[in-house]
Amino acid sequence: MDGFLMTRDPGSLLALNGETAAYGLSLTPAQAAELALCQQRALTDTGRVEFGEGAAAQLILALRASPYVDRATWADTLAEMTVLFYALKSETHDALSDGELIDAMVRVFDGRAHGAVQVLADMTESDWLHEVYGHGDDGENADDKDDD
Amino acid sequence: MTKTTIDALTTMPAGQDEAPELSRAQENLLALLRAQALRYTQGESTSLPRETMEELLTSLCYTLSIDPTKGPCALFPLAEGDPHERYAEALAQLRRKADCARALAGQLCLSAPPLDCIALRDTLRSIVEGLNGYDPRFFAHRVPGSIDYQLLRPVPERLQGVDYILAYLTRLCAELRFLSRLPLHRVLALLDGFSPEWRELVANLYAPVAANALGLALLGGDPRRLHIGDAQRAVLLNLLGNCSVAIIEERLFAAARTVCRALDLREEDDTTLLLSLALDLAPRVHAACAAGDLSCVFVSFGLPKKRG
Numbered sequence: 001m002d003g004f005l006m007t008r009d010p011g012s013l014l015a016l017n018g019e020t021a022a023y024g025l026s027l028t029p030a031q032a033a034e035l036a037l038c039q040q041r042a043l044t045d046t047g048r049v050e051f052g053e054g055a056a057a058q059l060i061l062a063l064r065a066s067p068y069v070d071r072a073t074w075a076d077t078l079a080e081m082t083v084l085f086y087a088l089k090s091e092t093h094d095a096l097s098d099g100e101l102i103d104a105m106v107r108v109f110d111g112r113a114h115g116a117v118q119v120l121a122d123m124t125e126s127d128w129l130h131e132v133y134g135h136g137d138d139g140e141n142a143d144d145k146d147d148d
Numbered sequence: 149m150t151k152t153t154i155d156a157l158t159t160m161p162a163g164q165d166e167a168p169e170l171s172r173a174q175e176n177l178l179a180l181l182r183a184q185a186l187r188y189t190q191g192e193s194t195s196l197p198r199e200t201m202e203e204l205l206t207s208l209c210y211t212l213s214i215d216p217t218k219g220p221c222a223l224f225p226l227a228e229g230d231p232h233e234r235y236a237e238a239l240a241q242l243r244r245k246a247d248c249a250r251a252l253a254g255q256l257c258l259s260a261p262p263l264d265c266i267a268l269r270d271t272l273r274s275i276v277e278g279l280n281g282y283d284p285r286f287f288a289h290r291v292p293g294s295i296d297y298q299l300l301r302p303v304p305e306r307l308q309g310v311d312y313i314l315a316y317l318t319r320l321c322a323e324l325r326f327l328s329r330l331p332l333h334r335v336l337a338l339l340d341g342f343s344p345e346w347r348e349l350v351a352n353l354y355a356p357v358a359a360n361a362l363g364l365a366l367l368g369g370d371p372r373r374l375h376i377g378d379a380q381r382a383v384l385l386n387l388l389g390n391c392s393v394a395i396i397e398e399r400l401f402a403a404a405r406t407v408c409r410a411l412d413l414r415e416e417d418d419t420t421l422l423l424s425l426a427l428d429l430a431p432r433v434h435a436a437c438a439a440g441d442l443s444c445v446f447v448s449f450g451l452p453k454k455r456g
Binding site: 043047048049050051052053054055086089090094097098099100 | 181182185186189192193194195196197198199201
């Protein structure tokens with residue numbers, strides 16, 4: 001079933017160059033193909049099946065404004081974050097939605113990790129759950145509580 | 149569903165690479181599976197663990213009456229028409245079946261003889277709860293409820309989901325209908341003779357009771373009496389001792405029809421069930437006659453187990 005539903009066409013990743021050009025970022029056809037392959041391997045390794053556009057495409061859009069990426073590191077960062085994304089989806093037992101996880105990953109990457117993917121990789125399941133839900137409590141939800 | 153089966157459904161068989169109908173059917177299945185996965189994640193995730201996807205596919209196949217063991221050719225019905233419409237119709241049909249099963253389970257809970265059998269009670273409770281929580285959208289193939297009480301004729305393992313439960317309840321209905329036509333105190337006494345622990349046993353209750361009814365019919369007696377003592381067993385031994393299995397079978401079949409008439413059991417299920425018991429009993433009776441002891445087939449009444 002691996003790759004049975006997912007679009008593995010690197011062309012869809014290349015098409016996103018139009019969305020990242022303003023940030024000085026782009027993937028070459030070879031990098032896009034490698035990223036698609038990397039995503040496929042990550043899915044196989046984590047025992048997951050993709051039925052949408054995939055994490056790589058979502059990460060391209062989420063990371064393009066990061067101060068810690070540039071043309072030289074763009075492809076490698078995307079590959080590492082894609083692998084990490086699927087690993088975290090499984091480790092957190094799908095408790096986090098794609099949007100929640102990607103927002104949290106970008107927040108940590110741009111924040112205390114200062115662009116080091118290894119910092120994200122070293123975080124535990126409970127760290128991530130706290131990052132997503134705990135962060136909300138400290139911020140927006142805390143306001144809600146005050147309202148109550 | 150095994151990996152092989154999934155792959156079998158989604159891989160073109162050799163020589164059919166150009167079969168447009170099959171290709172369309174597979175595309176339609178994928179479209180349905182994507183839609184199901186999106187519904188399941190409520191649009192919040194675009195990937196799922198492989199096991200979950202396999203279950204969603206199994207559920208989809210069951211709902212659409214697609215037998216995945218038949219390979220991609222089983223998908224041909226999906227080649228025509230709107231697959232989403234087809235799925236909606238199939239889902240509605242499953243919901244109707246679940247309603248029927250709920251009604252049948254409710255009727256059984258009200259009409260079952262008060263036997264106080266733990267396995268039977270737990271099974272009915274579990275089925276009622278299972279049907280109340282049955283969600284045919286994602287896991288239609290899962291059997292709603294757990295089965296402890298063993299039927300004389302088990303439901304075929306190939307049945308899934310609510311079809312399994314409907315078949316189980318229909319068969320259970322026939323067994324309990326038979327038991328409810330007999331005096332309760334006699335049924336209880338016979339079951340006490342069968343085993344003092346029968347209330348706690350995971351055993352079929354129809355078989356020992358119906359066997360004695362057949363034995364009494366063979367003797368020309370009233371099957372409602374149920375009691376078979378040493379004297380009756382001696383007569384049965386004399387009657388059947390020199391018979392072949394085929395002759396015993398023939399006599400038990402005739403006795404089964406007599407019992408159905410005597411108990412006013414008119415439904416085909418009732419007769420079929422009793423005839424199938426007769427078929428099972430014939431070789432056992434033959435072996436017991438050879439050993440000169442029928443007490444393991446036709447049991448005597450016993451005393452209730454002291455509680456506390």
